[in-house]
Amino acid sequence: MGAVCLLGATTAAVAQGQFDAAGREILVVVSRQSAVQTLDNDTVADLFLGAISRFPDGRGAHVIDQSDRQDIKRRFYAQVADMSLQQLRSHQARLLFSGRATPPRQAENSSLVAELVTRDPTAIGYIEPAALDDRLRVVLRISP
Amino acid sequence: MTRTTRPRNTLVAFILAAFAAPSMAVDFSYQGFGTVAAGRTLGAGQQALVDGANFAAYDNEWSAATESRLGVRARASLDDTWSATLQGTSYASEQGRISVQSAYVGYMLNPDWELTLGRRQNALYYYSDFLPVGYAYHWIRPPTEVYGISPFTTYDGLGLQGKAVLGGWRWQLSLALGQSSNVRYSDDAKRYTSRVSRGAYDTVEDRAEQRIAAQLLASDGPWTFGATITSLDLVREPQNPTNGARTEEAPVRYYGLIARWDGRQAFVIGEGAYVEAVEGRRANSIYAGYISAGLKLGIWTPHFTYGAYGERQEVSTRVARSHSETIGLRVELGAHAALKMDYNRVHPQGSYQNAQFISATGRRNAELFSAALDFTF
Numbered sequence: 001m002g003a004v005c006l007l008g009a010t011t012a013a014v015a016q017g018q019f020d021a022a023g024r025e026i027l028v029v030v031s032r033q034s035a036v037q038t039l040d041n042d043t044v045a046d047l048f049l050g051a052i053s054r055f056p057d058g059r060g061a062h063v064i065d066q067s068d069r070q071d072i073k074r075r076f077y078a079q080v081a082d083m084s085l086q087q088l089r090s091h092q093a094r095l096l097f098s099g100r101a102t103p104p105r106q107a108e109n110s111s112l113v114a115e116l117v118t119r120d121p122t123a124i125g126y127i128e129p130a131a132l133d134d135r136l137r138v139v140l141r142i143s144p
Numbered sequence: 145m146t147r148t149t150r151p152r153n154t155l156v157a158f159i160l161a162a163f164a165a166p167s168m169a170v171d172f173s174y175q176g177f178g179t180v181a182a183g184r185t186l187g188a189g190q191q192a193l194v195d196g197a198n199f200a201a202y203d204n205e206w207s208a209a210t211e212s213r214l215g216v217r218a219r220a221s222l223d224d225t226w227s228a229t230l231q232g233t234s235y236a237s238e239q240g241r242i243s244v245q246s247a248y249v250g251y252m253l254n255p256d257w258e259l260t261l262g263r264r265q266n267a268l269y270y271y272s273d274f275l276p277v278g279y280a281y282h283w284i285r286p287p288t289e290v291y292g293i294s295p296f297t298t299y300d301g302l303g304l305q306g307k308a309v310l311g312g313w314r315w316q317l318s319l320a321l322g323q324s325s326n327v328r329y330s331d332d333a334k335r336y337t338s339r340v341s342r343g344a345y346d347t348v349e350d351r352a353e354q355r356i357a358a359q360l361l362a363s364d365g366p367w368t369f370g371a372t373i374t375s376l377d378l379v380r381e382p383q384n385p386t387n388g389a390r391t392e393e394a395p396v397r398y399y400g401l402i403a404r405w406d407g408r409q410a411f412v413i414g415e416g417a418y419v420e421a422v423e424g425r426r427a428n429s430i431y432a433g434y435i436s437a438g439l440k441l442g443i444w445t446p447h448f449t450y451g452a453y454g455e456r457q458e459v460s461t462r463v464a465r466s467h468s469e470t471i472g473l474r475v476e477l478g479a480h481a482a483l484k485m486d487y488n489r490v491h492p493q494g495s496y497q498n499a500q501f502i503s504a505t506g507r508r509n510a511e512l513f514s515a516a517l518d519f520t521f
Contacts, residue, residue, distance in 0.1 A: 051314040051363070052307065053255035060224075060255035068479055082408045086443070086476045093280040093520050096175060097217055098273040099229060099246060099264060100305060100316065 026076050026126050028140035029114065033121040035059070039139045045081040047124060049091065050101035055124075063104035064116050064125035070109060076126050079142050171221040176521045179278040181211040183514025192490070192512040194285055195292060200237060202512055211285065211516070212236040215276055217246065225252045233276045245276065245298055257306035264303050267318045267359040268294055268374055269415055270402045278518035282411075282447050282474050284486045287434040289451040289468065290417045294398065295350045296324035299357070316361040324352035324376070352376035352396075361402070370402035378421065396421040412437045430455045436470075443476040465493040481519040488512040 028044050030036050036055050046052040047063055055061050066073045068085065077083045083091070095101040107113040110131035117123045118135040132138070184206045185192050193201045200210050215233035222228075231246035248262025265273040271286045275297065278284065285291070301322015308315045326349070354377050361370040374397070381391045397420050404413040416433040431454045438447030449470040456463050472486040490510045 046309070046314060052309055084408075084440070085479075086482075087406075087440070089480060089520070090280050093177065093277055094274050097177060097215075097231070097277040097280065098267075099248075099250075099260075100273075102173075102219065 024075070024144040025129055026072060026079070026142040027129055027132055027138045028124065028126045028142065029117055029132070029136040030124050030139055031117055031119075031121045032135055032137050034137065036124075036139055037137070041080055041140065041142075044124075044140055048077075048104065049081055049083075049088075050095050050103075053101075060122055062120055062123045064113050064123055065104040065106045066110070066113060066126070067106055067108050072110065072126070072128055075144070076142070079144075169223075172218070173221075174216060174218040176214070176216045177277045177279055177519065178214040178521075179212055179276075179284075179516055179518050180208070181278075181284060181514060181516035182206055182208040183210065183284075183512060186511040186513060187509075190510045190512075192488070192510050193292070194288055194512070194514075202514070209236040211514070213276060215245075226250070227252075248303070256308060257304065260303040260305070261301075263298050263300045264320070265298050266294070266296060266324070266374070267320070267357065268296075268372060268398060269400045269417065270361075270370060270404070270413070272297070273318075277520070278484070278516060279480070279482055279520050282438055282445055282484075283436075283449065283470065283472055284484050284514050284516045287415075287436070287449060287451040287468070287470070289432040289434055289453040289466075290400075290415050293417060293419055293430060293432060295326045296352050297326075299324045299352070299355055301355070313362045313364045316359075316363075318357075318359040320355070320357040323355055324350075326350045349381045351379040351381065353379060366406045368402065368404040368406070370400075372398070372400035372402075374398040394421050407440075409440050410438065411440070428455060428457055445474040445476075447472050447474070467491050467493075477517075480521060481517060484516045484518060486512075486514050486516075488514075 028039065035057055036059075039056070043052070043056060047055075047061055048065065053060060066076070074085050077085065077088050081088075092103045096103055105116075107116055107125070110127035113125035113127050114131045114133065114136060117125045118133075124139070126142075127136075183192075183194075183202045185202055185204050188204055191201055191203045194211065202210055213233050213235045215231060217229065217231040219230075220228045227250045229246050229248055229250065230244070232242045232244050234240050234242050244263060245265050246263055248260045248264055250258050250260045252258050265275070267273045269286075269290055271281055271291065272294075274280050275286070275291065299320055299322045301320060303321075304317075304319040306317050308317075355374065356376070357372070357374040359370065359372040361368060363369075376396055377393060378396045379391065379393050399418045401416045402413075403415075405411060406413075412435070414433065414435040417431070419428075419430040419432075421428045421430075432452065434449055434451035436447060436449035438445050447470075449472070450467070451470070452465075452467045454463065454465045468488060468490040470486055470488045472484060475483045477483055488511070490512075492509070
């Protein structure tokens, strides 16, 4: 009986861990109207860091970032670009004030990112799984 | 600080019209940056020229005016192709006089390539085209060995900037064609000559004519490599010809190499510069470089830099050399500010001193301590 309880508790803990991991997953999304199907990690990093301005199919990309107040932003850049928020801000200051690139438009949270991406077939953003709906296409899943 | 001639009036009018066009769907944005810096040399009688292009020097008394500045960049996007950009910086050392660093109209040829007309900052070396923005680098100022060489910080003319992915590397190319000007006014000369003992400078206007410049950067992951070349005809015109000084003209070439590794917990960057000039009857060559390394420990970034400078006058075979060490610390303060402290020690050598370079009175070493708060908004 004790062994069964232990097994049950372990299974529940593993399931809870998987649930938490899924909840902390970051989804990189485009509109369903976009031709982009999938993207790799490096391409997403290049788009959000201003190194490139187009999707691999040659179409221009409108990048939508999240507010500095959102923890998902810290996790996104740490996992996609191996970069802290401080490093990101220095990097963006260099691009901005040299005129090499303009910083991405920012939305306050995942829901607003989803709304903006839905409206624009050239837009790309990252969101929490809870903000996903069927008007969006996931092009990259970033696991914690 | 840097004085440059005013951009063409018609261009300025066009840019202002873009910012003022209420009937058009203009996407207007602005960002700013600032530095509050203070410093002093540590030995009696020592002076340290921290920016040869702009006559910014510290002496043995605390000064908060030498490098403190405030800048604003405004951009009006008319659509996805046309935009207008203005950037100006007010320097404390100039009692608020505004230096215009950018005033240009941009046209996006496609999402990767932009053609610009107007004034832009030089992309002479890696940090040159955002030099006033202290928040974007780890020192209080990039090494003066390399960044104090050129008297020009901007150019007026045509620019082309682009980026591409080739062979797995991210490439950035900047091309520029135009002219530059930097007037050193009499009040600068007075202040400079009173602070730095080698007061050979008079009020002059430096002009760069037929300026052609290119910068190529390639990056992959933490690695960035780059090369720059700038060719110009330098005209140095005294503003007070009664003292017998003559206008001098000389072709000058600037070459630069960049190597940078920027990891998550550490970084290393090195730059080398070589300048060859024929200045009047004297032929000069300058070679300079630095290597800088640091750690990223959360909000703390301790760093160390070694710099070297050499200048040779071919006719007289006189040589000026110096090397320097900089130990510094950058501390992140919140989202958009950083506190910095730098200690510089410079060792002049050789048969004469180069006033364009951070230096001490005579041949003694100079020690400089400075602290700064850099921020963006």
